[in-house]
Amino acid sequence: MPLALKDVLTARGMPTTCGSRILEGWYPPYDATVTARLRAADVVILGKANMDEFAMGSSTENSAYGATRNPWDLARIPGGSSGGSSAAVAAFEAPLAIGTDTGGSIRQPAAVCGLVGVKPTYGGVSRYGLVAFSSSLDQAGPLARTVTDAALLHAAIAGHDPLDSTSVDRPVPPVVEAAARREVPGMRIGVVRELSGEGYEPGVQARFDEAVALLAQLGAEIVEVSCPHFDYALAAYYLIAPSECSSNLARFDAMRYGLRIGDDGEAGAEEVMSRTRDVGFGPEVKRRIILGTYALSSGYYDAYYGQAQKVRTLISRDFSAAFERVDVLVSPTTPTVAFPIGAKVDDPIAMYLNDLCTIPANLAGVPAMSVPVGLSDGLPVGFQIMAPAFADDRLYQVGGALEAALDARRGHSLLAAAPAL
Amino acid sequence: MSTPATVLTTPAYDDAVARYEPVIGLETHVELGTASKMFCGCSTAFGATPNSQVCPVCLGLPGALPVINEAAIRFAVMIGLALNCQIASWCRFARKNYFYPDMPKNFQISQYDEPLCTNGWLAVEVEGEVHRVGITRVHLEEDTGKSLHVGGATGRIHGATHSLVDYNRAGIPLVEIVTEPDVRSPEVARAYVEELRELCRSLAVSDVRMEQGSLRCDANVSLRLRPAPGEPEAPFGTRSETKNLNSLRSVERAVRSEIIRQAALLDAGERVVQETRHFDEASGRTSSGRSKEEATDYRYFPEPDLAPLALSREYVEAVGASLPELPSQRRARLIAEHGFSGRDLVDMGNAGVLELVEQTIAAGATAAAARKWWLNELARRAADAGVTPAELAIQPVQVARVIELIAEGSLTDALARKVIDGVLAGEGGPDEVVAARGLAVVTDDSALSAAVDTAIAAAPDIADKVRSGKLNAVGPLVGAVMKAMKGQADAATVRSLLLERLGA
Ligand SMILES: [Zn+2]
Numbered sequence: 001m002p003l004a005l006k007d008v009l010t011a012r013g014m015p016t017t018c019g020s021r022i023l024e025g026w027y028p029p030y031d032a033t034v035t036a037r038l039r040a041a042d043v044v045i046l047g048k049a050n051m052d053e054f055a056m057g058s059s060t061e062n063s064a065y066g067a068t069r070n071p072w073d074l075a076r077i078p079g080g081s082s083g084g085s086s087a088a089v090a091a092f093e094a095p096l097a098i099g100t101d102t103g104g105s106i107r108q109p110a111a112v113c114g115l116v117g118v119k120p121t122y123g124g125v126s127r128y129g130l131v132a133f134s135s136s137l138d139q140a141g142p143l144a145r146t147v148t149d150a151a152l153l154h155a156a157i158a159g160h161d162p163l164d165s166t167s168v169d170r171p172v173p174p175v176v177e178a179a180a181r182r183e184v185p186g187m188r189i190g191v192v193r194e195l196s197g198e199g200y201e202p203g204v205q206a207r208f209d210e211a212v213a214l215l216a217q218l219g220a221e222i223v224e225v226s227c228p229h230f231d232y233a234l235a236a237y238y239l240i241a242p243s244e245c246s247s248n249l250a251r252f253d254a255m256r257y258g259l260r261i262g263d264d265g266e267a268g269a270e271e272v273m274s275r276t277r278d279v280g281f282g283p284e285v286k287r288r289i290i291l292g293t294y295a296l297s298s299g300y301y302d303a304y305y306g307q308a309q310k311v312r313t314l315i316s317r318d319f320s321a322a323f324e325r326v327d328v329l330v331s332p333t334t335p336t337v338a339f340p341i342g343a344k345v346d347d348p349i350a351m352y353l354n355d356l357c358t359i360p361a362n363l364a365g366v367p368a369m370s371v372p373v374g375l376s377d378g379l380p381v382g383f384q385i386m387a388p389a390f391a392d393d394r395l396y397q398v399g400g401a402l403e404a405a406l407d408a409r410r411g412h413s414l415l416a417a418a419p420a421l
Numbered sequence: 422m423s424t425p426a427t428v429l430t431t432p433a434y435d436d437a438v439a440r441y442e443p444v445i446g447l448e449t450h451v452e453l454g455t456a457s458k459m460f461c462g463c464s465t466a467f468g469a470t471p472n473s474q475v476c477p478v479c480l481g482l483p484g485a486l487p488v489i490n491e492a493a494i495r496f497a498v499m500i501g502l503a504l505n506c507q508i509a510s511w512c513r514f515a516r517k518n519y520f521y522p523d524m525p526k527n528f529q530i531s532q533y534d535e536p537l538c539t540n541g542w543l544a545v546e547v548e549g550e551v552h553r554v555g556i557t558r559v560h561l562e563e564d565t566g567k568s569l570h571v572g573g574a575t576g577r578i579h580g581a582t583h584s585l586v587d588y589n590r591a592g593i594p595l596v597e598i599v600t601e602p603d604v605r606s607p608e609v610a611r612a613y614v615e616e617l618r619e620l621c622r623s624l625a626v627s628d629v630r631m632e633q634g635s636l637r638c639d640a641n642v643s644l645r646l647r648p649a650p651g652e653p654e655a656p657f658g659t660r661s662e663t664k665n666l667n668s669l670r671s672v673e674r675a676v677r678s679e680i681i682r683q684a685a686l687l688d689a690g691e692r693v694v695q696e697t698r699h700f701d702e703a704s705g706r707t708s709s710g711r712s713k714e715e716a717t718d719y720r721y722f723p724e725p726d727l728a729p730l731a732l733s734r735e736y737v738e739a740v741g742a743s744l745p746e747l748p749s750q751r752r753a754r755l756i757a758e759h760g761f762s763g764r765d766l767v768d769m770g771n772a773g774v775l776e777l778v779e780q781t782i783a784a785g786a787t788a789a790a791a792r793k794w795w796l797n798e799l800a801r802r803a804a805d806a807g808v809t810p811a812e813l814a815i816q817p818v819q820v821a822r823v824i825e826l827i828a829e830g831s832l833t834d835a836l837a838r839k840v841i842d843g844v845l846a847g848e849g850g851p852d853e854v855v856a857a858r859g860l861a862v863v864t865d866d867s868a869l870s871a872a873v874d875t876a877i878a879a880a881p882d883i884a885d886k887v888r889s890g891k892l893n894a895v896g897p898l899v900g901a902v903m904k905a906m907k908g909q910a911d912a913a914t915v916r917s918l919l920l921e922r923l924g925a
Binding site for chain 2 (some may be wrong): 009010018023026029032129130131134135136162163164166247252253255257297301386
């Protein structure tokens with residue numbers, strides 16, 4: 001089975017660039033655990049998929065190697081940061097892809113490309129060999145055309161890894177069985193009140209509401225749930241992720257591998273580091289490194305990083321309280337469909353708002369899926385399902401039921417409606 | 422760097438400490454002797470080919486992740502318990518962020534506000550007085566690589582054309598042991614480091630070789646005016662931190678030199694600058710390091726790649742139960758059991774023979790004899806051969822046998838030295854050497870009395886003097902008999918035999 005691997009995971013014999021100039025020409029001497037597990041499952045790695053530089057972005061426009069386009073409309077973005085992975089699968093260049101998701105980077109590209117994308121429970125898939133953006137949030141997961149494909153890929157890469165101290169030693173949830181079961185009768189499904197309303201495109205909201213109604217028809221009990229602290233998720237995320245990234249990306253200093261600028265025999269190490277980082281990193285990466293460096297500075301730590309960690313705890317508590325009442329939570333995956341290339345490059349805040357619905361699951365470490373539920377103005381709309389930690393199978397159970405009912409109603413899969421390239 | 426505005430008069434040390442009270446705190450880094458590094462499986466062996474003991478983890482390659490070495494945790498807990506610390510039931514690693522080429526990730530995994538061990542103490546004895554030095558904390562961290570600056574005259578970064586980095590040391594587990602500002606003299610500072618070294622050695626957690634850098638010490642020194650009688654203590658003064666002291670002698674000298682330097686500044690009405698300083702062995706003085714006006718902001722935050730460390734009570738208790746006898750306990754026992762003095766213990770400790778003396782006593786020797794032979798004879802031979810006493814080719818049990826032969830009267834001290842020569846030369850055990858070299862004291866009366874007669878006959882003048890009551894004149898006759906006996910007689914026996922024969 002061939003697969004496109006996001007260029008943030010190491011694989012021997014191929015360069016790993018993370019979409020950045022600073023890693024130009026670097027061939028990692030080791031396989032990521034995800035890569036090793038794929039190879040062990042006889043998966044053929046077709047190549048590395050483009051991405052926003054160091055997974056920072058929601059459009060795959062922030063790649064030093066050029067932008068990736070959405071197969072549904074080549075003038076639009078394929079989502080990000082795993083946009084190369086989502087475009088490859090939607091364009092039928094690869095049947096499967098691996099993405100990584102720090103704030104929605106698997107689910108949002110899956111949503112805007114009409115695919116199934118899953119961020120597993122934090123600790124469910126090894127991060128060894130995943131070049132870290134934000135260590136406490138990053139998680140690799142599957143991008144596929146169907147829920148079953150996603151489940152098979154999920155099962156192949158998941159499981160405890162002694163090389164990753166944050167990997168959890170417990171059995172992989174029965175995702176493949178759950179995808180086959182596709183039943184929701186008796187399940188309680190919570191609609192998150194805070195993830196709807198203003199800022200959500202009418203077409204996106206309409207497809208979401210129809211899907212919720214369909215789940216009710218299939219026998220699920222629908223409940224409205226409030227998660228009040230989700231309103232602070234975006235702000236907390238944009239402190240925690242940049243803080244960790246400012247430290248994680250410090251190692252790219254021209255001393256040991258990758259790009260080296262200014263080593264003219266005169267410049268000292270500090271100057272070579274500085275010049276290389278100036279040339280090697282793109283503007284979004286620099287923006288986040290500066291933001292994170294500031295947030296961690298003494299005198300500001302408590303007000304920013306410390307406060308963000310408290311919000312994170314409150315969001316986890318919102319999830320815990322909600323999961324006492326319901327089996328899964330649902331929301332739109334993104335507030336909008338794919339936007340035109342270039343539309344938000346000069347407006348970082350508008351770009352960050354793409355991740356409004358997806359960020360809470362990363363902050364709490366819970367698993368979440370985006371499953372396609374139809375089109376708005378001819379472009380795919382994603383439906384997000386979130387489950388308690390280590391209950392990843394529930395995503396597949398609900399997603400599988402929804403996918404089967406929608407395909408049956410439509411008479412074909414959503415991707416069959418995609419325009420020919 | 423600014424030049425002092427006034428010419429400083431350097432006070433004598435005694436004068437300085439008469440007016441100012443030194444306040445000294447010590448930060449000691451001990452490289453742990455684990456087989457593998459702190460967060461990966463690479464070897465920690467010293468002296469390997471540069472960059473031969475590295476992997477993606479300790480090189481900080483993109484995507485690599487740390488995994489805690491259990492042995493390092495155990496060693497750190499052992500040190501903490503031996504220093505009477507509380508062991509945290511929950512603690513975390515933190516990232517210390519700064520850029521330096523010998524640091525592969527440009528952050529060091531260390532501990533910040535949640536150290537593994539806190540609030541302990543170590544008792545240090547100097548000239549019969551016991552000083553209790555408070556231990557603020559003991560925490561774990563990873564070592565950095567080593568930079569080699571090439572092309573300059575000094576091997577320092579200044580003047581070098583380029584630098585090479587060896588990452589073999591990167592990731593070796595270190596514990597940092599921080600004292601309270603409890604130390605008040607250079608002698609106590611030195612004794613503290615020495616005691617800590619002995620402690621780590623007895624725990625077998627490190628080879629604590631200061632010259633190889635496996636034990637390094639930074640000394641924080643400040644001065645404050647001694648209060649007049651009845652007045653409260655003055656607040657602490659501004660401190661300097663002298664880095665990387667790599668011998669006990671340097672610790673003492675650097676602290677002493679800082680005291681004199683700071684006293685000169687204060688005497689001249691100048692202020693002490695809070696800065697890092699370096700100690701120059703040759704001049705015996707400290708010099709200012711690259712002092713930045715504001716302190717470096719390390720932007721510590723909890724290490725997200727490692728789960729918090731939660732040690733169970735059972736684990737800590739089990740480690741505590743496995744602790745060997747500590748140096749202080751051992752000293753107390755040796756004094757009580759064998760009647761050694763504190764001085765004896767210091768001498769034997771310095772000579773590296775304490776362990777050997779103990780084993781020799783265990784093999785049957787008296788404490789005094791074991792101490793005498795190891796400290797005087799064998800330590801000297803080891804020094805001559807350029808080895809440690811433990812490396813000599815003689816076992817404590819063999820030394821005990823030699824001592825036994827002396828006690829029996831079969832060997833004199835002089836003969837015993839010859840037996841030791843034989844054992845060290847690989848001629849076998851003491852009994853074999855005695856037999857092979859024919860070294861036993863001759864107790865055969867006929868041979869001895871023949872030799873006595875010969876000696877008297879050969880020196881009638883001396884014999885007459887002795888007969889007339891000048892007993893001290895017998896010396897040359899004793900010498901003659903001993904010579905005739907090739908040393909295999911007991912001089913005291915020979916002497917009394919001569920006097921008896923001469924009727925004196
Ligand atoms: Zn290593």
